[in-house]
Amino acid sequence: MRLKEDAMQKGQLKPAYNLQHGVDAQYITWVDLSSHPTDVLTLVPFLKDMDDHLPFQYKEIVADSGYESEEAYVFLEQNGQESYLKPQNYEISKTRKYRQDISRRENMKYDPETDEYICTNGRKLKRLYDRHSKNRNGYVSTVTVYECESCQGCPYKDKCIHGNNCKTPMEERNKRLNVSKLMKQKRQETLERITTEYGTQLRMNRSIQAEGSFAVIKEDMNFRRYLYRGQENVLAQSVLLAIAYNINKLHFKIQGGRTGQFLTELKAS
Numbered sequence: 624m625r626l627k628e629d630a631m632q633k634g635q636l637k638p639a640y641n642l643q644h645g646v647d648a649q650y651i652t653w654v655d656l657s658s659h660p661t662d663v664l665t666l667v668p669f670l671k672d673m674d675d676h677l678p679f680q681y682k683e684i685v686a687d688s689g690y691e692s693e694e695a696y697v698f699l700e701q702n703g704q705e706s707y708l709k710p711q712n713y714e715i716s717k718t719r720k721y722r723q724d725i726s727r728r729e730n731m732k733y734d735p736e737t738d739e740y741i742c743t744n745g746r747k748l749k750r751l752y753d754r755h756s757k758n759r760n761g762y763v764s765t766v767t768v769y770e771c772e773s774c775q776g777c778p779y780k781d782k783c784i785h786g787n788n789c790k791t792p793m794e795e796r797n798k799r800l801n802v803s804k805l806m807k808q809k810r811q812e813t814l815e816r817i818t819t820e821y822g823t824q825l826r827m828n829r830s831i832q833a834e835g836s837f838a839v840i841k842e843d844m845n846f847r848r849y850l851y852r853g854q855e856n857v858l859a860q861s862v863l864l865a866i867a868y869n870i871n872k873l874h875f876k877i878q879g880g881r882t883g884q885f886l887t888e889l890k891a892s
């Protein structure tokens with residue numbers, strides 16, 4: 624299954640609906656509509672909706688970085704599904720700028736024994752406290768706050784401490800980190816999964832299949848604007864479009880002798 628955000632009405636009307644496609648073997652197999660302006664909160668309700676209606680369950684869930692969240696990771700694990708979500712920092716983490724950014728905890732050493740980070744200046748960032756926050760779906764995450772033992776006189780301070788709106792003068796400030804340990808762990812596990820050959824193949828297919836379903840509907844089928852209003856009507860029209868898309872897809876797969884093909888193979892380099 625792959626997901627893709629909709630930008631169906633961008634450029635014509637303010638987008639009022641966020642349409643999601645689940646795709647499998649190049650067919651649209653599930654459609655959901657929400658009013659969330661971003662994708663991050665849409666994945667879990669989408670998967671729950673599938674579970675409520677389908678007689679089977681997809682075991683591998685592939686989605687782009689816009690869907691990554693701790694809530695999604697936890698849901699997938701508890702639901703017996705394997706995460707192939709692309710981390711939000713996946714692309715940027717490969718840049719030199721990111722890897723040389725000393726303010727990021729990813730570029731600090733971590734001591735799991737003492738639960739402390741060690742910064743570029745060799746000083747310790749110790750755990751202060753945990754705080755809890757709830758998202759709009761009601762999911763509660765735990766964030767651990769770490770603070771440097773002392774940033775006094777540090778020559779790296781300008782590069783390390785950001786946030787110009789802080790009322791405390793820079794010379795009195797100590798570096799703080801907010802870290803969700805669970806998110807950190809799940810992101811790392813997923814990163815290892817998506818960078819295998821199979822994970823790479825799934826991500827490539829997500830891009831082809833999910834981006835493709837929207838591209839065909841918008842460009843080839845020239846669908847630019849819903850004819851009806853209201854969530855129920857818009858969803859109904861989206862389902863009709865998906866059926867039309869699937870009939871076309873079946874036709875082309877029969878013509879091309881590809882009816883048994885689920886995934887496009889990776890090209891050998």
Ligand code: SF4
Binds near residue numbers: 742745779
């Ligand atoms: S500002 Fe603080 S945390 Fe950052 S490098 Fe200097 S001492 Fe370390």
